[in-house]
Amino acid sequence: MPLHPENETTLNPTTNESILDVIDQVAPGRRRFLKFTAGGAAMSMSALPLSMKAAHAAPPPVGGIGFTQLAADTAPVTDAVTVPPGYTAKTFYAWGDPISSGSAFVPNAPMTEAEQLRRAGMHHDGMHFFPFPTSGAGGFSNERGLLAINHEYTDEGILHNSTSIGTVTQTAAMTRTSQAAHGVSVIEVRKVGGTWGVVRPSPFARRITANTPMKISGPAKGHPRMVTAADPAGENVLGTANNCAHGYTPWGTYLTCEENFNGYFGTTTPLTGGAALTDLERRYGISAGGFGYRWHLTDPRFDIRATPNEPNRFGWVVEIDPFNPASVPVKRTALGRFKHESAAVVVGADNKVVVYSGDDERNDYIYKFVCSGLFNPTNRGANRNLLDAGTLYVAKFNSDGTGNWLPLVYDPTNANGLGPANGWADQGDVVIRARQAADRVGATMMDRPEWIAVHPTTREVYCTLTNNTRRGTNPPSSNSPAGTTGGGSARPPVDAANPRPDNRYGHIIRWRETSNDVAATTFEWDIFVLAGDSLSAAPNLQGNINDSGIPGSSDYGAPDGLWFDANGRLWVQTDQQGDALGDWVNIGANTMSAIDPSNGKTYRFLSSPPNCEVTGVITTPDGKAMWINIQHPGEDWSGTFTSKSAWPDNAANGATGVALAKPRSSTVLITKDDGGVIGT
Numbered sequence: 001m002p003l004h005p006e007n008e009t010t011l012n013p014t015t016n017e018s019i020l021d022v023i024d025q026v027a028p029g030r031r032r033f034l035k036f037t038a039g040g041a042a043m044s045m046s047a048l049p050l051s052m053k054a055a056h057a058a059p060p061p062v063g064g065i066g067f068t069q070l071a072a073d074t075a076p077v078t079d080a081v082t083v084p085p086g087y088t089a090k091t092f093y094a095w096g097d098p099i100s101s102g103s104a105f106v107p108n109a110p111m112t113e114a115e116q117l118r119r120a121g122m123h124h125d126g127m128h129f130f131p132f133p134t135s136g137a138g139g140f141s142n143e144r145g146l147l148a149i150n151h152e153y154t155d156e157g158i159l160h161n162s163t164s165i166g167t168v169t170q171t172a173a174m175t176r177t178s179q180a181a182h183g184v185s186v187i188e189v190r191k192v193g194g195t196w197g198v199v200r201p202s203p204f205a206r207r208i209t210a211n212t213p214m215k216i217s218g219p220a221k222g223h224p225r226m227v228t229a230a231d232p233a234g235e236n237v238l239g240t241a242n243n244c245a246h247g248y249t250p251w252g253t254y255l256t257c258e259e260n261f262n263g264y265f266g267t268t269t270p271l272t273g274g275a276a277l278t279d280l281e282r283r284y285g286i287s288a289g290g291f292g293y294r295w296h297l298t299d300p301r302f303d304i305r306a307t308p309n310e311p312n313r314f315g316w317v318v319e320i321d322p323f324n325p326a327s328v329p330v331k332r333t334a335l336g337r338f339k340h341e342s343a344a345v346v347v348g349a350d351n352k353v354v355v356y357s358g359d360d361e362r363n364d365y366i367y368k369f370v371c372s373g374l375f376n377p378t379n380r381g382a383n384r385n386l387l388d389a390g391t392l393y394v395a396k397f398n399s400d401g402t403g404n405w406l407p408l409v410y411d412p413t414n415a416n417g418l419g420p421a422n423g424w425a426d427q428g429d430v431v432i433r434a435r436q437a438a439d440r441v442g443a444t445m446m447d448r449p450e451w452i453a454v455h456p457t458t459r460e461v462y463c464t465l466t467n468n469t470r471r472g473t474n475p476p477s478s479n480s481p482a483g484t485t486g487g488g489s490a491r492p493p494v495d496a497a498n499p500r501p502d503n504r505y506g507h508i509i510r511w512r513e514t515s516n517d518v519a520a521t522t523f524e525w526d527i528f529v530l531a532g533d534s535l536s537a538a539p540n541l542q543g544n545i546n547d548s549g550i551p552g553s554s555d556y557g558a559p560d561g562l563w564f565d566a567n568g569r570l571w572v573q574t575d576q577q578g579d580a581l582g583d584w585v586n587i588g589a590n591t592m593s594a595i596d597p598s599n600g601k602t603y604r605f606l607s608s609p610p611n612c613e614v615t616g617v618i619t620t621p622d623g624k625a626m627w628i629n630i631q632h633p634g635e636d637w638s639g640t641f642t643s644k645s646a647w648p649d650n651a652a653n654g655a656t657g658v659a660l661a662k663p664r665s666s667t668v669l670i671t672k673d674d675g676g677v678i679g680t
């Protein structure tokens, strides 16, 4: 793939230097601070599956797991965030809180676009802490940094303070406010006098929304499928949406992932005859009504028959320089277009860079992008467009515990099926239609890939497969046009990597690249854990979680967020939908647990308010301050948003004097009362 030298400055198109560029000039060696530890055994692995190689499993976490885990959770779920004795959880940054200067959030006041643009967006998800460089030990601060936080989607009823949102007339102002509630926050955070808070005002504070100007780079830049009337060059796009999980690079940038972008598009044009949905639209779940946002009624950009190529400009990984508030975010199309759920960057001992990313759809795929260039630890600018050139692969999990990374590379000879004879035009076409390219080469359909986490020393890779109840005995001729009405008819049979026909509780798969080479095209894998409820009536739902001594207390379902801290603790967060009480005996609320990857022992650390998702997790480099996100507490599709949760402004959460019934997504700060490392 060609490099795009004209893009050399797109990440930072201004002449302003970011703080990290300045630091590079001052002390080049210190830019290593975000690099993954390159230690660990670089031993060559045989072809045995991981499960037969216990000696090669990840080592126990440094410092161990020492907290008193929470008991099994049952109904009714407490409308609060609960953490173990000796820990404190505190609401830190909720929807509507100012990012910088300005007045406090006023409950039940109408939210306008102008207000929303200077306040936290809704539905916080993936998140990263970028420490400020310092001259002290380690070269980075444990007391000051930037938090970059995704705002995945909105509850339109809460946003517009309406209990009849589905029936009110959509106005342009409502659309603009909703678009402003999406995207990303960058906020400055600092510990002062022993207490963490948001720095207000801060020159770094920034909201990126569904209308923020962005660049398109990589193979799809300028492609005919990316061209619109407003952007005839196909290289400038407005905004990002449905930013779910995330990633971060060792050169200090944030990667935000566009997941269910299809839901924002729609049309009132009848989809018949010449206006019928195309195969491309169907494969990505584009439909007339979308998810009910109704943006298309006032913004033709989101009307698929007014602006048919606009959906192709979403579904990407977006790179943001949080240290330069004037930088233009860049959609890195070389990484492929799908419903990205996390973009886990790994640097090999040889400075090779790869990005793992899952496509969160029932029966969709896991991808890996291998950069052509190498990470330069001493020159930040040299890494600026590293994500524009390389090879995109998709995973095939073989039944013998081995796996293959199948390249998704345009081939003029059509030897791999991705050539003109099968209708492929070029590499831009391949990345824009990445799902169909992956269908063509025979990738393994997975049970909804969510987050991917990489062990800090062994580089063993773990991926949550959150759930899938759409497996059966009806193998499709090609993958499901998932997301279309009814989700298509595909019900692929179970396979070794996705072994449960009714995988309501999900599982975690892991793999290790051959010879521990991040760029390897083969790997070995095993299933790390089948999630479940040990007291469930159905054996298929019980799982095999290695509890930590209290039977059932470690149970969880729908693993989603997954992250290794620097000491090797594996943190898993859950996103079970709805009331979660049907046949959930031990799983009352969504949770976050710490897992020892050396033996799978699982310890429940946090339980949540009702009907939320626990997501987003990061600590300061010293591990002593942790932030997590509570997304959509009390989510209630009936529109009566008061019935399930009033967190965080409720008495059960310790709030007083707040006459507010509407729950708010929020970042939560967790500290240990003795000042120690979280998890010990």
Ligand code: FEO
Pocket: 152, 244, 245, 259, 341, 360, 449, 450, 560
């Ligand atoms: Fe937005 Fe796949 O979770």
Ligand code: CA
Pocket: 244, 245, 341, 450, 451, 560, 561, 575
């Ligand atoms: Ca997720």
Ligand code: CA
Pocket: 450, 466, 560, 575
């Ligand atoms: Ca999820």
Ligand code: CA
Pocket: 125, 152, 575, 613, 631
């Ligand atoms: Ca979510």
